[in-house]
Amino acid sequence: MADLRVLRIPHSTNVERIALAAAHKGLTVEWIDVDPDDRRAVRDVSGQDLVPVLLLDDGEALADSPRILEWIEERWPTPSLWPADPGDASLADVFCHRFNEVWKGPPNRIAAVLGPVGFDTDRLTDRQRRAVEEDAARMRTWLDRFEERLGEHEHLCGDAFGICDVTAYPFLRYGLRPPAADDVDPDGFHRVLHEHGRFDAASHPRLTAWVDRVAARPQA
Numbered sequence: 001m002a003d004l005r006v007l008r009i010p011h012s013t014n015v016e017r018i019a020l021a022a023a024h025k026g027l028t029v030e031w032i033d034v035d036p037d038d039r040r041a042v043r044d045v046s047g048q049d050l051v052p053v054l055l056l057d058d059g060e061a062l063a064d065s066p067r068i069l070e071w072i073e074e075r076w077p078t079p080s081l082w083p084a085d086p087g088d089a090s091l092a093d094v095f096c097h098r099f100n101e102v103w104k105g106p107p108n109r110i111a112a113v114l115g116p117v118g119f120d121t122d123r124l125t126d127r128q129r130r131a132v133e134e135d136a137a138r139m140r141t142w143l144d145r146f147e148e149r150l151g152e153h154e155h156l157c158g159d160a161f162g163i164c165d166v167t168a169y170p171f172l173r174y175g176l177r178p179p180a181a182d183d184v185d186p187d188g189f190h191r192v193l194h195e196h197g198r199f200d201a202a203s204h205p206r207l208t209a210w211v212d213r214v215a216a217r218p219q220a
């Protein structure tokens, strides 16, 4: 039997976090594929619609990727995803919280505005267009902050691969390369990540090298 049993839908950035973390710890995962248009299986076990959902041995389930990652770390602490120094570990928590609660806001809002008009910007109102531009500017500013951070260390939490990389990579990687033909999500979220979070080796050399470093890592 696999170490973890996880419900997923295709192309999920938050599911990819679990795949990276599990492989880092050498854990096996039984992936249970769910129809994105029929969330009953997810709702029945977890009381909500979003994936990933981790199935626990006692029949309970755990939703929300940050909570699942913490659960995995508690159960299999070695090799750790958090820095050994308690202060650095707290900073890693702050980074992840901010990534989830602040960084994700602009691309989610842009996708919510552009998705319904089929990415046809001519169909946006002036107010919507301004809102998209402001959020796109926020995304570009964050890219510069990541670039600066990676000037000091090989990974976002420090020199070792860890929870900050697991949290951010599945989203930031689309800035370097567009979704592959078999990786296109129906909501257009990946397209937003690519078009508005775009960077390359000339504009962000360290971020580019970091994406390539994490891309080379195994995923469960």
Ligand SMILES: N[C@@H](CCC(=O)N[C@@H](CS)C(=O)NCC(=O)O)C(=O)O
Binding pocket: 009, 011, 012, 013, 014, 015, 049, 050, 051, 052, 063, 064, 065, 066
């Ligand atoms: N906070 C949650 C967010 C989960 C989430 O947004 N999952 C997406 C896939 S990446 C989903 O299920 N989306 C389906 C939908 O919105 O209908 C987490 O980190 O796991």
